[in-house]
Amino acid sequence: MDATFDTHEVTNQVPPFAGRNLFDTDPLLVRIAHSVFETERVSGLAEFGGQCGSSEAFEMARMANRHEPVLKTHDSQGNRVDMVDFHPSYHALMRRSYEAGLHCEIWDSDNAFGGDRHFARAIKMFLSAQCENGHLCPVTMTSAAVAALRHQPDLDAVWSPKIRSRHYDHRFLPADRKTGVSIGMGMTEKQGGTDVRANTTRAERTDNGMWRIVGHKWFFSAPMCDAFLILAQTDDGQSCFLVPRHLPDGSVNPLRLQRLKDKLGNRSNASSEVEFHGSGGFLVGEAGAGVRTILDMVTLTRLDCAVSSAALMRFALAGAVHHCRHRSVFGGPLIDKPLMLSVLADMALDVSAACSLVMRLAQAFDAAATNENEAVYARLMTPAIKYWVCKIAPALVYEAMECLGGNGYVEEGDMARVYREAPLNAIWEGSGNVMCLDVLRVLSRQPEALDVVLSMIDADFGQKRETVSDVLKKLALASQDDPGTARILTEQLALTAAAAATQRYAPGLASEAFMVTRLGGQWRSTYGMLDSRFDGRAVVEAACPAA
Numbered sequence: 001m002d003a004t005f006d007t008h009e010v011t012n013q014v015p016p017f018a019g020r021n022l023f024d025t026d027p028l029l030v031r032i033a034h035s036v037f038e039t040e041r042v043s044g045l046a047e048f049g050g051q052c053g054s055s056e057a058f059e060m061a062r063m064a065n066r067h068e069p070v071l072k073t074h075d076s077q078g079n080r081v082d083m084v085d086f087h088p089s090y091h092a093l094m095r096r097s098y099e100a101g102l103h104c105e106i107w108d109s110d111n112a113f114g115g116d117r118h119f120a121r122a123i124k125m126f127l128s129a130q131c132e133n134g135h136l137c138p139v140t141m142t143s144a145a146v147a148a149l150r151h152q153p154d155l156d157a158v159w160s161p162k163i164r165s166r167h168y169d170h171r172f173l174p175a176d177r178k179t180g181v182s183i184g185m186g187m188t189e190k191q192g193g194t195d196v197r198a199n200t201t202r203a204e205r206t207d208n209g210m211w212r213i214v215g216h217k218w219f220f221s222a223p224m225c226d227a228f229l230i231l232a233q234t235d236d237g238q239s240c241f242l243v244p245r246h247l248p249d250g251s252v253n254p255l256r257l258q259r260l261k262d263k264l265g266n267r268s269n270a271s272s273e274v275e276f277h278g279s280g281g282f283l284v285g286e287a288g289a290g291v292r293t294i295l296d297m298v299t300l301t302r303l304d305c306a307v308s309s310a311a312l313m314r315f316a317l318a319g320a321v322h323h324c325r326h327r328s329v330f331g332g333p334l335i336d337k338p339l340m341l342s343v344l345a346d347m348a349l350d351v352s353a354a355c356s357l358v359m360r361l362a363q364a365f366d367a368a369a370t371n372e373n374e375a376v377y378a379r380l381m382t383p384a385i386k387y388w389v390c391k392i393a394p395a396l397v398y399e400a401m402e403c404l405g406g407n408g409y410v411e412e413g414d415m416a417r418v419y420r421e422a423p424l425n426a427i428w429e430g431s432g433n434v435m436c437l438d439v440l441r442v443l444s445r446q447p448e449a450l451d452v453v454l455s456m457i458d459a460d461f462g463q464k465r466e467t468v469s470d471v472l473k474k475l476a477l478a479s480q481d482d483p484g485t486a487r488i489l490t491e492q493l494a495l496t497a498a499a500a501a502t503q504r505y506a507p508g509l510a511s512e513a514f515m516v517t518r519l520g521g522q523w524r525s526t527y528g529m530l531d532s533r534f535d536g537r538a539v540v541e542a543a544c545p546a547a
Contacts, residue, residue, distance in 0.1 A: 010096035014326040014407070017414070018058035020547075022127050023049025027545060030358050032505050044112075048100055050338075052131040057096075058414065061132035061268075065091035069270035071260045082257040083172060084224045084270045087458055091170055098180060100124055103142040107164055115366055121305050122362035127353070128182050129311035132266035133421050136308060138182045138222035144300035145183035147374075148229055148240060151285035151293045159183075167547035174225045174246035178413065185226035186217035186337055187272065187294065189344065193218070194434055196231055196238065196291065199541040203232035203241060203281060211241060211283060213276045216258075217244065220274040223257055225353055229284065229294055236288030240539035253279050256385055263523035265420030298429055299382060303361060305425035306386045309393040310354040314424050316400035317351045319415060320344060321544040323404045324330055334403075335540070336467055343403065343528040345536030346541040347396055347402055349514045354389045356501035357494070361385050372497060376452045380499055383430070388494030397422040399527045436486035439493070450476055453497070460500035468496050510539055 014332050017494050022030060023046045029234060033042045051057060067087035075081050097103065102124055106117045113120035121143075129136055144165055149156040160419035165180035192198030201215025213232050220228070227244040249254050258273040321344055324335035334340055361381060367374035400410035401415045408415040442449055450473065458464045475489040502511040514536045530536055 012328050014073050014323045017322050018055040021050040022053035049127045052127045057131045060089040060092050064268035066402035068267050072385050092266050093098045093132050095168040103139045103276045105163045105314045107146050118365040119362045125307045125309045129308035130315040132436045134266045137269045138302040141185050142183045144297040147296040174250050181226040184222040184228040186220040186230045188218050188277045201232040210280045213279045213281045216275045220272045223272040231290045234287050236289040239287045240284040240290035240293040245279040245512050247280050256343050266424050302382050306389045307358045308426045309390040310358045313351045313393050313396045315417045316397040317347050318544050320403035341536045342530050345539040346527040346530045348539050352496040353502045353514050360501040372412050376449050380442045381451045382492050382496045383435035387435035394422040412474050436490045440491050457500040459505040
């Protein structure tokens with residue numbers, strides 16, 4: 001007997017998460033923005049949040065990661081071209097971020113956000129990274145490159161006006177023929193990795209004002225950028241150079257792209273290996289002071305790493321809450337089940353703390369030029385904050401994926417892509433151990449830095465917290481004799497600052513629960529550890545209110 005199969009109605013599936021304003025649906029971010037900006041400025045941020053959360057933007061993100069960059073070393077006639085082809089969705093994402101000024105607005109003299117430009121940009125980066133994080137690699141590097149270029153005023157005068165342009169121009173042309181440019185970076189080599197002192201790439205002065213560079217880079221980020229800041233050895237030591245894709249006469253600089261990295265995540269963004277075959281470059285800063293010069297760029301990229309990791313956490317939490325509100329199990333909404341609610345609430349505490357902490361750091365960057373205490377905060381806390389925020393992101397995104405069950409593990413949704421993206425920021429621009437060493441380095445050069453930061457933390461708490469301060473001071477002393485304990489110091493410092501930042505921006509139930517559970521000495525290694533002392537539903541609703 002023939003069987004007739006009708007199409008069955010699909011029930012109990014969650015509606016798409018896309019199609020929402022990522023700013024308006026984030027009460028904490030709205031509160032943080034209103035703490036600094038008047039309504040007109042906040043409205044502009046909300047408009048950008050709508051762009052980033054639209055169904056069209058999410059589809060572009062999916063397509064840019066599904067259709068990965070392709071290396072084209074030669075053309076059809078066999079000529080060497082060393083180019084990378086991107087899907088149109090990647091260019092569309094780049095265009096949106098450029099029009100929003102994410103690559104340049106901290107350097108604009110007429111910036112509408114005035115002295116809060118780092119803070120405003122951090123909010124927009126937080127929104128953009130929730131949609132698609134890969135394209136933000138060249139955006140971040142372009143913005144940060146200006147800090148290094150300012151060590152060489154003649155180069156800065158040539159390149160910064162092009163950098164400040166809001167036009168995204170991906171054409172492969174000499175920079176002086178383009179309406180806008182992007183800047184990449186290459187520091188590490190095969191034999192050294194993080195230890196850039198082991199770099200063997202050499203640069204020799206020529207008689208035309210440029211340097212001739214021979215060597216390689218193991219990670220050469222965003223190879224279709226118009227120029228790159230790299231490190232190379234000179235007779236004076238490690239030096240910083242700007243290496244353009246095109247030479248001053250318009251010819252193509254001999255940069256030989258060897259292959260693109262086949263990465264776990266960050267698939268939309270091209271990371272490559274490169275060889276310099278007598279490539280031309282311009283010295284940036286003093287010869288022999290290359291590490292110090294390029295670190296001004298690296299410091300800014302570390303802020304972006306922390307912001308984008310916090311953004312991935314926020315996206316994962318919001319997606320998990322959305323799923324649990326609309327999915328029915330065992331006779332009722334999944335979010336009503338006590339165990340699930342406990343998990344979501346526990347996650348919400350870390351998301352709120354991470355968001356508060358990176359925005360606090362951005363404010364320190366803004367104030368550093370005129371307030372020495374804020375400069376100290378930025379100096380000490382940048383590595384500590386990057387360490388903690390970037391390290392907790394993968395675990396939180398995984399927990400969010402588990403909330404979705406099998407639907408979170410398939411590529412049709414967004415959670416699998418976000419999960420593969422999550423470990424990256426903890427590795428780029430200095431892995432965890434490097435961040436801990438940087439914390440120790442700051443304390444060794446400026447022993448009073450910890451007292452300065454602790455006094456600022458106390459101000460946010462509204463009272464002096466002797467126990468916390470004593471613990472951190474003891475850890476700092478112990479780490480001087482035993483650097484192997486630096487992770488304990490760094491994590492505890494970040495957790496304490498996170499609690500203070502949450503108290504600054506969102507005092508109440510969430511900040512109290514974070515302090516008790518994260519600073520109270522209770523052992524915990526997974527989410528879902530909130531007990532009945534705290535109203536888990538109120539915590540979740542405060543972070544992700546029902547539409």
